[in-house]
Amino acid sequence: MRKDEEFSEWYNEVIERSELSDKRYAIKGMNVWRPYGWAIMKLIDQAIRDEFDSTGHGEVNFPVLIPESEFKKEAEHVKGFEGDVFWVTRGGFNELDVKLVLRPTSETAMYPMFKLWIRSHADLPLKVYQIVPVFRYETKMTRSFMRVREIHFFEAHTAHATFEDAEQQIHEDLQMNERVMRALALPYIVSRRPNWDKFPGAHYSLGSDTLLPSGRAAQVATFHQYRDNFAKVYDVTYETETGEHKFVHQTTDGMSERLLGALISIHGDEKGLVLPPAAAPVQAVVVPILEKGRQEEMLLEAQRLFLELRERMRVKLDDRDIRPGEKYYYWEARGVPLRVELGPRDLANRAVTVVRRDTGEKKELPRELLPDRLRTVLELMQVAMWNRAEKVLQDNTFTITKLEDARDGFNRMGWCGKESCGKAITERTGMSVLGTPFYPEPFDGKCIVCGEKTKQLVYAAKAY
Numbered sequence: 001m002r003k004d005e006e007f008s009e010w011y012n013e014v015i016e017r018s019e020l021s022d023k024r025y026a027i028k029g030m031n032v033w034r035p036y037g038w039a040i041m042k043l044i045d046q047a048i049r050d051e052f053d054s055t056g057h058g059e060v061n062f063p064v065l066i067p068e069s070e071f072k073k074e075a076e077h078v079k080g081f082e083g084d085v086f087w088v089t090r091g092g093f094n095e096l097d098v099k100l101v102l103r104p105t106s107e108t109a110m111y112p113m114f115k116l117w118i119r120s121h122a123d124l125p126l127k128v129y130q131i132v133p134v135f136r137y138e139t140k141m142t143r144s145f146m147r148v149r150e151i152h153f154f155e156a157h158t159a160h161a162t163f164e165d166a167e168q169q170i171h172e173d174l175q176m177n178e179r180v181m182r183a184l185a186l187p188y189i190v191s192r193r194p195n196w197d198k199f200p201g202a203h204y205s206l207g208s209d210t211l212l213p214s215g216r217a218a219q220v221a222t223f224h225q226y227r228d229n230f231a232k233v234y235d236v237t238y239e240t241e242t243g244e245h246k247f248v249h250q251t252t253d254g255m256s257e258r259l260l261g262a263l264i265s266i267h268g269d270e271k272g273l274v275l276p277p278a279a280a281p282v283q284a285v286v287v288p289i290l291e292k293g294r295q296e297e298m299l300l301e302a303q304r305l306f307l308e309l310r311e312r313m314r315v316k317l318d319d320r321d322i323r324p325g326e327k328y329y330y331w332e333a334r335g336v337p338l339r340v341e342l343g344p345r346d347l348a349n350r351a352v353t354v355v356r357r358d359t360g361e362k363k364e365l366p367r368e369l370l371p372d373r374l375r376t377v378l379e380l381m382q383v384a385m386w387n388r389a390e391k392v393l394q395d396n397t398f399t400i401t402k403l404e405d406a407r408d409g410f411n412r413m414g415w416c417g418k419e420s421c422g423k424a425i426t427e428r429t430g431m432s433v434l435g436t437p438f439y440p441e442p443f444d445g446k447c448i449v450c451g452e453k454t455k456q457l458v459y460a461a462k463a464y
């Protein structure tokens with residue numbers, strides 16, 4: 001199946017063939033994670049967990065249900081989510097007095113508790129995160145990992161004494177995001193979302209967007225500055241050193257299984273998945289090529305090789321009694337970064353044949369110091385995959401001066417900052433306004449809609 005011709009079908013086929021998840025479960029958009037898909041997701045979870053843990057966040061686990069009374073407190077937030085949530089209205093045979101909502105995100109679950117946990121300035125900053133499923137009543141066409149109704153979700157929530165402290169948190173979030181995106185080899189841009197598209201209830205929102213091969217932007221992470229908007233509604237206050245009571249300032253950092261969807265889309269090829277070593281449950285597979293009469297000797301040698309490599313990487317020995325060709329196909333579809341073949345000739349040469357999944361490059365390497373050599377190859381691959389994807393992103397970022405020139409990819413253009421001009425961009429091109437670049441990009445030109453002189457740029461793209 002050609003990726004560039006039939007992207008959607010290609011995407012579904014890759015997931016099916018590599019056994020990541022099964023969408024045949026009887027509820028649309030609630031897919032079943034299969035062992036291999038879950039193994040990749042757990043590596044992504046761990047990368048993110050390491051970031052949160054090392055920056056002083058504590059992991060929590062809140063109930064999945066939120067009472068309607070709490071859910072409906074913040075007006076904008078409710079307006080943004082009410083149409084998207086599942087309700088629990090009955091317990092056994094009884095209608096519930098207070099309806100319950102399956103969390104679409106956890107602000108309204110957490111902040112009543114924050115109110116109880118935060119007493120004084122000494123309790124701040126409060127930084128927590130959880131990795132849990134959230135639920136959205138998605139009515140559009142669903143797609144594995146990209147648009148689902150049960151979402152594997154990462155959400156960090158913080159509370160600070162001041163707005164400036166909360167701003168610092170957003171900077172820390174962006175640094176974490178950079179490290180996670182590097183590990184997944186997913187280049188991205190960070191934009192400050194326009195006001196009409198910020199998170200419901202936020203003071204402002206930043207989005208981290210990557211570019212899919214279809215030319216569409218996929219939001220893979222968001223960072224929200226809430227200021228004291230939610231604190232006022234949930235009455236989350238702290239006592240200052242001088243005995244004053246003040247509202248906390250809050251932020252959130254959210255990511256989802258979409259990271260995996262983007263990873264599949266950007267790096268996969270005609271043979272299936274291509275995983276960056278950091279996200280590969282199996283980084284190298286040892287395939288002995290058995291010669292009649294020497295099976296035992298070769299298997300023994302393959303076993304020895306496997307044990308050597310196991311010290312330095314996640315490795316698998318494929319000693320199944322099937323043809324080598326079948327094994328190649330199987331592991332290629334699963335995106336395993338390195339295939340280490342051990343044939344009779346390799347054995348004689350004290351060598352192995354190593355095939356890189358990302359480039360297909362085939363090389364004979366000596367057995368001496370093989371674990372070190374392969375570690376180096378894995379590190380090179382990790383960087384090469386990022387670099388290739390980043391080049392694609394750059395090659396598909398266009399600066400345009402007329403809306404008629406908009407095309408698939410990231411379009412950057414002058415914008416005067418007026419909402420009417422921003423909305424005109426969407427109306428006339430069908431693109432979403434991703435926002436102004438968070439990391440300043442010098443510009444001197446005109447608003448693409450009204451022609452007013454401006455130094456401000458805006459990014460727009462068709463959004464997934």
Ligand code: ZN
Pocket residue numbers: 415416417418421447448449450451452
């Ligand atoms: Zn304008």
